[in-house]
Amino acid sequence: MTSDSGKSFALKIFNILSKEYPNVKPALNYKTPFELLIATILSAQCTDERVNVVTEKLFQKYKKPKDYLKVPNTELEKDIFSTGFYKQKAKSIKSICKILVEKYNGVVPNDFEELVKLPGVGRKTASVVIGNAFGIPAIAVDTHVKRLSNRLGFINSNDTVKIEFRLEELLPENYWINSSHWLAAHGRKICFARNPKCESCIISKLCPSNKLKQ
DNA sequence: AACTCGGGGCA
C-alpha cells in the first residue's frame, strides 16, 4: 500500500467513524486541565462512568493540587476507592500534586514532555490532557486504539510509540485526538477484543480483518 | 516480555 492510498483509506475510515460517534468530548467529566489529569489517571483500568461518579464528589473536596497534599494517603485512597488500583493512584496523585506545587506553581504544564515525566502519567494520559484540555494535536493510544489500528491494517505492531507515529503520519492534525476517541468508542461498542460484532460494524466492508469475509 | 496492582459489571 502506498503512503497516499494509506492516507485516503484512513481518512475514509475516520470520516465514517466521525459520523457514527459525533460526540468527541471525552466521556470523563472535567472543568480544568488539572481535573482532566486526575480523572484520566483514575480512569486507568476503570470505566469512565465509574470515574465520573467518583470525581463528582472528589472535585468538590479537592479543588487545587495543594488540597490533595493536605490529607493523608489513606483518606485520598478512601475517596477514590472504587476506581481500582487506588493505592498506587493515590500515591501518584499526591506525588504529582507535590511536583505541580513546587515546580509548576500549581499549574498543569501544557507540554507533553513535561506531563509524561510526572509519576503515574504515561503517554496515553499525557496525550488525553494535551489533546483535550489544551487543544494541542496528540494521539492517545490505549488498547482499543492498538487493537483497531492493527485490525484496520494501519500498522502491524503493538508498540505504542510506533502506533502514535503511524497515525500522525496517516492523519491531518485536526483528526489526531478525535481519531483516538473514535477508535476507542468503536472498540468499546463493536470491535471487541474477543468476538467483535462485525455484523453490526459500519466499516466492516472496508476492514481487512472482517470475520464475515473469512 | 512478563508481571503486578484491584476494583466493578455481568452472566
Next chain:
DNA sequence: TGCCCAGAGTT
C-alpha cells in the same frame, strides 16, 4: 463464582 475489562511502572 468466575471471567472480562485494559495503563503504567518494574524487573
